[in-house]
Amino acid sequence: MRDMRKKFEFSAADKKLVKEAVQELEQKTAGEMVVYFARDSDSYLMACWKLAGIFGVLFLALIATLSYLWLLPASIGILFTCLIGIGTTTLGFAIPYFIHTLRVSFTPDSVVSHRVLTKARDIFLQEEIFNTSDRIGILIYISELEHQVQVLGDSGINAKIQQEDWNEVLGLVIQGIKANHPAKGIASAIKKCEELLLANDFVNVVKPDNELSDDMRIEE
Template sequence: MNLKQKFSDSDLQRIKQAVKDAEDKISGEIVPVIVERSGHYVEGNYRGSLVGASLVFLFMIVLDRYIITDATNTLYYDPVFIFIAVIIGGVLGAILPNFIDPLKKSLISQRHLDYSTRQRAENAFLEEEVFNTRHRTGIMIFISFFEHEVIVMADKGISKVVEQKQWDKIVADLIAHIRSGKIVEGLEASIKRCGEILLEKGFYKTDDDTNELGDELRFDS
């Protein structure tokens, strides 16, 4: 299923309205962005290949030691047969992670997942031009589904006066909503809280303030 298809028109309208309401009294722009995954993680396929090949080889050892007792089964002891069986195990081990996300994720270090998500968030910040506001008051709420990670990234006009722990609290609350299957409600709450933080820090809307960035939820591949 396409990532956008996971959201109904009503869901998208609710998120858009949440952004509009949050920006109604503030001089700032809130940009929600969702991506399917932040990296291709080819090393997961390589590791899967090694695991698959190793498991097949170990399985053949177990068969030889404890199950097969007929030494006349010459095919099983043929080096070419063993080689082909191990290669098939390696190929399957490399392919399966492409179809089973939890398997692929288990083959990738958390450090690499975190790094890739951070890099993708920084790219999205530039691609969506969150920095392109008059007073550098853009905030991006970034969600990466595969990694199950959320990043709130604020431009320098905001980040210099807002403590990181406030963004961390928004991240934790949004992740809790996502894990309970309430991503739309989580986004609405996170967007609202971002607006409240800007009001608390004095980023009031001025008479000449314009909607510099769109209010809709962004989907990146």
């Protein structure tokens, strides 16, 4: 899912709002929830090399064209041409290196989506969301740079809840971000998860004390 971009910072009140939503879900249902906000899901440095190559090729094409048309000044020698070429290529690398959003723009959407999903799955394992009774953990993963959100449910939940239902959860997160209230959007998404769990008979039963921390994870 796409369409979000700002350098979001979460206040103490925002974190409290999300934590309370997680706690309410876990009090009313048998599920466990983790919210993870990542600044990015990959470095996308290949985009830097890609743009460097484009700049280099364009420079060579320009030199070749000027030379063919006898428009290349005689004062421009091979050494000077090489230095300018190296500088142009370096500039092509440097621009996306320092402008992170440009790296994403020069990376195919399919690659970006795959990187986000891969990191979301890594976080699922890192946070041990799989290690809950009855395999009913949920991860809401938000990646700021790529403007994407992933919701991953463990096997116990995915046996009953369909992708269309998770899409509604994604939509609530994105709505909150578009409105510049990401914490409220996340809290609404958690509430929707709670409704989905209850509707599919994942009611609160006797379970171990809080298996996963309720605090929102935020990358700096």
